[in-house]
Amino acid sequence: MDLSTEYLGLELKNPIIVGSSGLTSSVEKVKQAEKAGAAAVVLKSIFEEEVALEYADFMKSASRFPSESRVFEYEGRKVPIEYYNYVVREENLKKYVTLLEESKKAVAIPVMASINCFLQSVEWISYAQQLEAAGADALELNMFFPPTDFKQPRSDRESIYFKVTETVTQKLKIPTALKISHYFTDLGTMIQRLSQTGIGGLVLFNRYFSPDIDVDKMEISNSFVFSSPSDLAISLRWIAIMAEKVDCDLAASTGIHDGDAVIKQLLAGATAVQVASCLYRNGVGYVGQMLERLESWMSRERFKWIADFRGKLSQEKSSDPSIYDRVQFMRYYGGKKNTVI
Structure with missing residues (x-):
């Protein structure tokens, strides 16, 4: 069987990509992914949020010292404390560029860079250009804006997606993918409109940090770190709905835990799939088992x-396209039509 596919204009030997995560945070891990059979990797994101937090922590610490002594040494010279924000960004970028360049030298599969845009996304256009110059085969923009900012209109937040995407696609020669969440008021229309910006692909969907509560300590904790097989449902549905309605590639992400899940996403219309949680649970070598099942x-x-067979069971090609629009469970399948369970 020939498992090859094309994603973002890149020729992949199969549809399985190791998604942006700790599994792609070092050159050695990238090499392991290639050895396991992955067709490409998306490097662990450079996080705007982490840079902002590092700067905030530094400024909080510096505030305890007299204003006249609020300088620090950088590259052999003393500079004002306010300059530290620039330094944090530059140092993080240097480390990321090194990871990208060394990974490109170490493997033959495509290596994609990833920028996690969280706060001031427009400032990261220059980062994208520098990553292109460093040899990235493609760029994945991971964009999300907190829905808890109730003062900012929804239309303003959504407009940033288009502004950043259109600017990046105009300035870069390498293909760009946009990884989004399903938290949109009109998701289908948003996906379709984003696909028309000149973007090479959309990754459906992102997985975010989910807080939990420790009832014994009465503290907020982190939990639900990995996806579960049931998380496949959301991306599978929307891949199938949008497969024939977009002007770019669609990659599926979240909930893909075995070879059958890969097959399902391809049948729904995905061009490629991104995996991470299942590799944390089973080891990177599990990619081989998934490929064996597909083959x-x-x-x-x-x-x-x-x-x-790609898209054979998408909404447009399905013998029962209305099933993807159904919202409520009904007794329809038990023989009693139109009765809500």
Whole structure:
């Protein structure tokens, strides 16, 4: 069977990409992903939020000292404390560029850079250009704006997506993908409009930090770090709905925990899939098992190419397209039509 596919204009030997995570945070881990059979990697994101927090912590600490002594040494010279924000950004970028350049030298598979835009996204256009210059095969913009800012109109927040995306696609020659969440008022329309900006691909969907509560300590804690197989449902549905309605590639992410999940996303219309949680649980070598399942299934169904079945069960091509629009559970499937359970 031929498992090759094309994503963002890049020729991939199969549709499995190791998503941006700790699994792609070092050159050694990138090499392990290639050895396991992954077709590409998205490097662990450079986080705007982390830079902002590091700067805030530094300024909080510096505030305890007299104003006249609020300077620090950088590259052999003393500079004002206010300059530290620039230094934090530059140092983080230097480390990331080094990771990118060394990863490119170490592996033959495509290496994509990732920028996590959280606060002041427009400032990161120059970062994207520097990552392109460092040799990234593609760029993934991971964008999200806190929904708890009730003073900022929804339209203002959404407009930033288009502003950043359109600017990046105009300034970069390498392909760009946008990784988004499903937290939009009109998700289908938003996906379609974003696909028309000149973006190379959309990754559906992002997975965010989810707080938990420790009832014994009465403290907020982190939990639900990894996705579960049931998380597949949201991205599977929207990949299927949008597969024939967008002007770019669609990659599926979150909830893909085995070879069957890969097959389902391809049948729904995905061009590629990104995996992470299942590799944390089973080891990076698990990529091989997922590929074996895909290949054996294609052999059984007599598909030689992925293109032979991609999108076969998308909404547009399904024999029952209305099933993707259904919201409530009904007794329809039990023989009693139109009765809500």
